[in-house]
Amino acid sequence: MARIDYFYSAHSAYAYLGAQELYRICAAHPGTEMVHRPMLLSPVVEAAGGLSFAARSQAHVDYFFGREIERWAEWRGAPVIDHRPTYHDNPLDLPNGVIIAAQRAGLDVNTLSFAILQAHWRDDADIADPGLLHRLIAALGLDPNALLAAARSEPVLAEQAANTQEAIDRALFGSPSYVVDGDPFFGQDRLDLVARALIQPFRPDSWRNPPVG
Numbered sequence: 001m002a003r004i005d006y007f008y009s010a011h012s013a014y015a016y017l018g019a020q021e022l023y024r025i026c027a028a029h030p031g032t033e034m035v036h037r038p039m040l041l042s043p044v045v046e047a048a049g050g051l052s053f054a055a056r057s058q059a060h061v062d063y064f065f066g067r068e069i070e071r072w073a074e075w076r077g078a079p080v081i082d083h084r085p086t087y088h089d090n091p092l093d094l095p096n097g098v099i100i101a102a103q104r105a106g107l108d109v110n111t112l113s114f115a116i117l118q119a120h121w122r123d124d125a126d127i128a129d130p131g132l133l134h135r136l137i138a139a140l141g142l143d144p145n146a147l148l149a150a151a152r153s154e155p156v157l158a159e160q161a162a163n164t165q166e167a168i169d170r171a172l173f174g175s176p177s178y179v180v181d182g183d184p185f186f187g188q189d190r191l192d193l194v195a196r197a198l199i200q201p202f203r204p205d206s207w208r209n210p211p212v213g
Helices: 013-028 041-047 058-076 093-104 109-121 130-139 144-151 154-169 188-199
Strands: 003-008 033-038 177-180 183-186
Touching (some): 033 093
């Protein structure tokens, strides 16, 4: 049975754009275990040597938050707003924590995670707002008070920290990253490769682990 460790942040554009395709791939490969690993994005990006968006050129930001997202949104059939989300820099602890808490409780974490990502990128909603999350969770037929309380708990915060540190230790570049039985794939544009890896693993990484002799 293959396992996908799905590292992402609750406000990630490309996690949103790739989520439904990821779920489709998992459904097409029965027995695949997919584990949500919500993390804090900036420490991971910066540990890998990337620049924060505030430090990047305007041309790069315009491309990343403009044309590239628009093209993938059209390709994936995922509606997006036409500007950088208004609340994009708000803290991630609560939305990440809700996802972690749902997974720990054995709830439908796929649907909840997608609803949070969609609220951010389709509706320009503040996913750090407890009121918004309360309404969103309730609309899915889940207990918002229990999930929001659990999201603020020390075990959930510790799990977010552990996910973030593991992403750093694995030298992941950002969100989303999919680790298939230890083999990392960065970006939702690599989902075809993820699907192939579930059927047949790729050869070991000879560049980082050259043969001896």
